[in-house]
Amino acid sequence: MAFKVGLLGLGTVGVGTVEILQNPAQRHPLLQDVVIHKVGVRSLDKSRSITVPTDSLTTDLESIVTDPDIDIVVEVIGGLEPARSLMLKAIEHGKHVVTANKAAIARFGDEIFTAAAEAGVYVLLEAAVGGGIPVIEPLKQSLCANRLNTVIGIINGTTNYILTRMQLEGGDFADILADAQTLGYAEADPTADIDGLDAADKIAILAALSFGGRIKLPDVHCEGIRHVSAVEIAYAEKLGFVIKLLAIARRASETTDQLEVRVHPTLVPKSHPLASVNDVYNAILIEGDPIGQVMFFGRGAGAGPTASAVVSDILNIAALLTIGHGEAKQVDGKPLLDPLLACSHQHYCAIAPMADLVTRFYARFLTKDYPGVIGKLGTCFGDHDVSLESVVQAGMRDGFAEIVVVTHDVREGNFRTALEEIQALPTIATVASVLRVL
Amino acid sequence: MAFKVGLLGLGTVGVGTVEILQNPAQRHPLLQDVVIHKVGVRSLDKSRSITVPTDSLTTDLESIVTDPDIDIVVEVIGGLEPARSLMLKAIEHGKHVVTANKAAIARFGDEIFTAAAEAGVYVLLEAAVGGGIPVIEPLKQSLCANRLNTVIGIINGTTNYILTRMQLEGGDFADILADAQTLGYAEADPTADIDGLDAADKIAILAALSFGGRIKLPDVHCEGIRHVSAVEIAYAEKLGFVIKLLAIARRASETTDQLEVRVHPTLVPKSHPLASVNDVYNAILIEGDPIGQVMFFGRGAGAGPTASAVVSDILNIAALLTIGHGEAKQVDGKPLLDPLLACSHQHYCAIAPMADLVTRFYARFLTKDYPGVIGKLGTCFGDHDVSLESVVQAGMRDGFAEIVVVTHDVREGNFRTALEEIQALPTIATVASVLRVL
Structure with missing residues (x-):
């Protein structure tokens, strides 16, 4: 069987994805059934580190999401538009979608998952949170027996890199940010990272998966790390803490259905498992009943880890297509979706006031x-x-x-x-x- | 839809499993479709902390694995026999199997997975390694795009508890083992834990999943912690190390297909992510291309974590039954299995000499x-x-x-x-x- 992929975007993650798909040796044999059918790019002439057959390249992204030959659309262009519209059109045309786009999912997840449920297609997003760290699929599948209580993540590599250096060097925020920008660990416009917005997108996604309801992004309380000074880091150190930008989602109490969902710099006791997660590493700590604490740790960004997650999602869809997705069971003429893998929450979670x-x-x-x-x-x-x-x-x-x-x-x-x-x-x-x- | 479970064994893990199944609130809604149909026990009269309908209890375990009403057999009796024979008979009768039995899978995985592949049923085993820590399913599904190179685990809680106390207290092995036995952290006969045999079973299973081939258990080099003295721990500390019982599986080199698979006490640099995994906690560090390092951390044993894994496996099978397992695609009249979830390696891995x-x-x-x-x-x-x-x-x-x-x-x-x-x-x-x- 051959499963045809339409790839939207050939930036860092897109290139990483192609590199895996073109080198299946010693990876899962199912990779050999996945074919890159079309690749949507901004410019046909740009020189690239990988070779893609010229006739598969196109600047007409719309032609990819409507191509009847394509089974799976992989969206790695990022940003809100045209990513959102392209995903919705792909879904409308019966394509499964794999995306690394936390910003679009955090804002339009409602619309996208509703459309996917109606069309009987999957929208998988392992790459959207924690780069290659398996956390989305474990939340959906491996932890599904638990009543989850708390999700705490270090899920922004840029801020963790800056805070780690401030801690080790005693340096000031502005100097280390400038250096991180020079070294490529922070963007020229660092707002989304530094002010916690990227982490807010990601914790909104994790909270929705963990607590089975949608999250309105403006409900997420968000403070960044601009006001964390070298003085605070030094005092925290003396008191037995390190300062980390934590993204936290938890049940507010045993007696209400309200959640806390928030991002802010936090003093973390040095003995806590998250305290030693340094540099660009990410980690997500999940607490549930009866599992207790589990933690997932790894590189939270970069071409390789992110592409690992993207291709794993592609293979998970290919596996379901192999065993006959939707051929046996349908609802209103649309394929029935795996109830663990699909996202289709009907309600919004109530968020407790800060x-x-x-x-x-x-x-x-x-x-x-x-x-x-x-x-x-x-x-x-x-x-x-x-x-x-x-x-x-x-x-x-x-x-x-x-x-x-x-x-x-x-x-x-x-x-x-x-x-x-x-x-x-x-x-x-x-x-x-x-x-x-x- | 109702999915009927036959539970073999009502010890610690069995009771934990029933507790989750009887309390579905705030867990995944699919749990409401899972019904405990029969429970196999040694004695009908034993007083238990949970209530199971009397007519579902039986001492005739064979009647469970052959019961035409049962969809999923959950094996939590442990040990080699009758566990092996019961799993094989369940498979023969077309039942999916969920097991926490690392000893049986490490020894008879070959026979069990071959039978399962022929019968078109799943044998899931998340609970066999690392208790509740999601590692089996992530290896199968979330990391499947990678060429894995190394798996290193702290996967025996008893030895990690003893080594941690030896390190903190400077005490001797024999004294702390005796205390651990009194406290219930070590068995009366501690051989399987202390001599590394339990960790060897588990790393054999992880290696088979990570490298896509079967492992012969006698090929696993295995040293326990009896000879780790307080003197070694003190010198390790001075040199910047802690001593951990590591289970390691890795490609021996870039140029051969040979693997190293071994269990032994190891000096771990204090800065290494595994160095701070203490007490009864387990962790599994996986290195692959292109993901880099990822680590999974949590409680590696106990009723709650293990039952979390068992019930998640049950729900994963229930999800596949929901979407019509085997109804659309068959091979020789048997259901086609999801190529990521099924285990059906055809060859044995070559193991490099120590x-x-x-x-x-x-x-x-x-x-x-x-x-x-x-x-x-x-x-x-x-x-x-x-x-x-x-x-x-x-x-x-x-x-x-x-x-x-x-x-x-x-x-x-x-x-x-x-x-x-x-x-x-x-x-x-x-x-x-x-x-x-x-």
Whole structure:
């Protein structure tokens, strides 16, 4: 049997995908049944590190998604449009879709999966989160017996690289970002990574899979790492923590159906499995009943890992086509989909307001008037049920006494109210930093 | 649709499995289609923490595997027989099989998977390696695009618990084993764990999946942890290592098809991702092209994690039955199997002799005559192409000078020959320890 692939895009991931498909030796034998039928590119003349038959290249991407010979459309052009429209048209024409496009899936997953369910085709997206790390398929298939409670990920390589270097070198954010840009670890416009937007897209996708409901992207609370300074990293280190940009999705409590879905820099205890995930590596920690904790770790980006995920998705579809996808069972004349592999959530998850979050906090204050200030801080916090784990007068900075506070688990709303009062105290010069603690 | 399960065994894992199946809320909706039809037990009267309808209990296990109503047989009795015969009979009667039985699969996988391929049924075994950690299905499905090179696992919880405590407490093997037995972390007869046999079963299974060929269990080189002393752990620590029982399967070289498959205590650099996998946790590190390194981490045993894997396998089969397993495509009147999920290797992998292994070594010698002994050691090693990374005269022990050697990568055969000559030197009192270094 031969399964024909139409590839949209021949950038880094597209080239990585072609390299695997053209070199099936010592990989799964099913690869030999997969044929690259068409490749959609922006320019026919660009010189490339791989060779694709000239007659398979086209700049007419629409002709690929409507080509009756093509079984599987692989979307690796990225971005929102025309990626979204091309995927929808491919689905409409009965093609299965493999995509690495977290931005489009996080925003249009609803529309895309609904269309796919109606058409009886699969939309697989292992490459959209964590690069090559198997996490989407394990969530769908290997962990499906569990009631999942928590998903915590380091799922943006750029920010993890920057934070790791800040930690090791004691350097400042801006300098290391600039260096990361020079080295190609950060984009010229780093906003999507640095401000946590990329991680927000990915955690929205993971949350939808883990908790069986759709997530509205604007509901995801998102803070980036611009305000993480070398001072915070040094204090975190002294207190036994490292700072990581975590993407977190969890059930808000046993008694509600609400979820927390959030991205923010977080103090992680050094003994925690995520604390030693450094550089561009990603990791996703999942907690469920009865499995307990499992963690998946690997390179979260790059041509090779991402193409590994793309081609695995292609092979998973090829396997289902081999055994006769849709030939035996149909609904309204459309193939019935594997209930574990297909995504077709009918409802949106309720997201708990950040004010209701219960978490520990780290805060650093610059104060004018040391004697008595700890008492005033303690009183303000205590008035709002914020109990403190430690208060340390850490030293002097810029002529101010520097006080570092770590709280116990507290309600975020209470903490913020107390903080507003503290900010208004004449003795407080600056609330220099507020970070959550895992 | 209702899928009927026949459960063989109601021990820890069996009870865990029933608990999930009886509590489908907030798990995958497909669970609601799975029904426990029969449960095979040794005694009908035993009091149990769960309630199973009395008329589904039977001591006649054979009646379950031949019951025409049953779709999926779940084997969680463990051991070689009657597990093997019951699985084969279930397959013969057209039932899919889910098993947690690493011992039976490692020994009889050949016979069992051949029978399953002929009968057109699945034999799934996620629970056999790493408890609940998804690794079998990711190897089959999510990593299938890769040319895998190396699988390294900490896949025995008992030995990892003992080694972790030896490292933290500086205690001796025998004392901590005794304590682990009291606490239930080690069996009354700890042989299978302590001597590496359990890990050997598991790495044989992982190697077969990773490299697409069967493994003969006697080909797996297997050393346990009985000879790992507190002294070795302390020296390893000083040198920047921890000692872990590693199970390793890898391509012996780029130019041959031979594999290395081995289990032995190993010095692991503290910076390595496996070094911080402690206590009863398991982890499996996989290296492939083009994915690079990925690691899977979690609890490797226990009712909950293992039952998570068992029920996920049940649901994966239920999903394939939902979409009409075998109704559309058949071969010789038998259902065609998903080429990624089915195991049907036709050949045995060639295993490289241990003498050809290239690795680093750690060795500790007690010597009678310090002046000149380092020269003699160096000469013996040098004569056999064993180049040394470090030689340290570490101190005195029992009236002997203690010398610790770490080699560069060397051929094991050469190292052993040099070691024999060294052992015969009059100046050498004892070769106190030899361990491999990752």
